[in-house]
Amino acid sequence: MTRPPVARRAVLVAAAAAAGLVATVPLAHALRPGAATRAAPADRAAPPLAGTGPDGTFFDLTTLHGQVIVVTVWASWCAPCRREFPVLLAALERWHGAGLRVVGLNTADRPESARRFLREAGAQAMPVVSDQDGRHAVAWAARGVPETIVVDRGGLVAARHQGEVTWAWLQSSVEPLLA
Template identity: 50%
Template sequence: MTRRRLLRPGPALMLVLTVAVGTVVALGLRSPSTPLDAGAPSGLTPVPAPALTGTTLDGGRFDLTDARGHVLLVNVFASWCGPCRDELPLLVETQRQWSPRGLRLVGLNIRDGAEAVRALLDDTGAREFTVLPDPDGARAIDWGVRGVPETFLVDRDGRIVDRQHGVVTRQWLEQRVAPLLSG
């Protein structure tokens, strides 16, 4: 009786498959707003921002359409997200510095409780941060959020012109936001 030899991939075939899968994954994960070099444009085609309206954490009202004429940073965050906590002071400082030039900062808080968010805002000095609660994440889905933190840059015409997956940096703000404020 002859045994059939099972086909086993050789080391060369495994290497080729590993490189191919790694390349596909790397290309798929690379975001257009994550520049390959410091001066690279975002490559994101401007699209109208989805609706964003509702009662804010402090009981006020927010409607994205009322923000036309301003440059907006829509920051998606959660109190349980360490990187979100790390970036909030920079975002609030940026809003304070650039609000006279037309910048507004809005937070979309996902899957969180009001008390936890208030504690986060107190801890990070971000009490003037306009926050829209999104307890079930439905608004975040409308915006195409992939994770927290994520920040969307909306121009004065209400179009998303850039987005940052992960923590924003001062460099990203200078390169992406500042040019929209000078026009």
């Protein structure tokens, strides 16, 4: 016996709402106050990261081998992402000559919104990979936005920060890797 169309739609709506809740709870948990930092897995190789950015430019993380890389997982609609970008750009300006690179992983965002965000932040030159379906974010074990992952010169994950990064965190997590 089949359900009437209205009942079938109600079941689908309830299932979609439950799926949305299941997807939202881990993000809310990861971004709650006091949960901003967690330890990175020791000696874990950084996953691949290659693709086109919101401007259509192709980028492959392997081109930065031997550099210290800060991967920032962000979205234009994320207020903490907007607040942390000046800190990330200041770190890049300070430590670029020592081998620091900053790469963006733009997730769950529209290309035109991401392009506008990068232009407003003065970060048009930053390599960015668009991740509208979240596959890259999952591979990098990102639990939300913003999230920052530091990769050492050997390609291993050295540090991870959930939530908005601070200058103090960057100094303690990035600067020693540049020495």
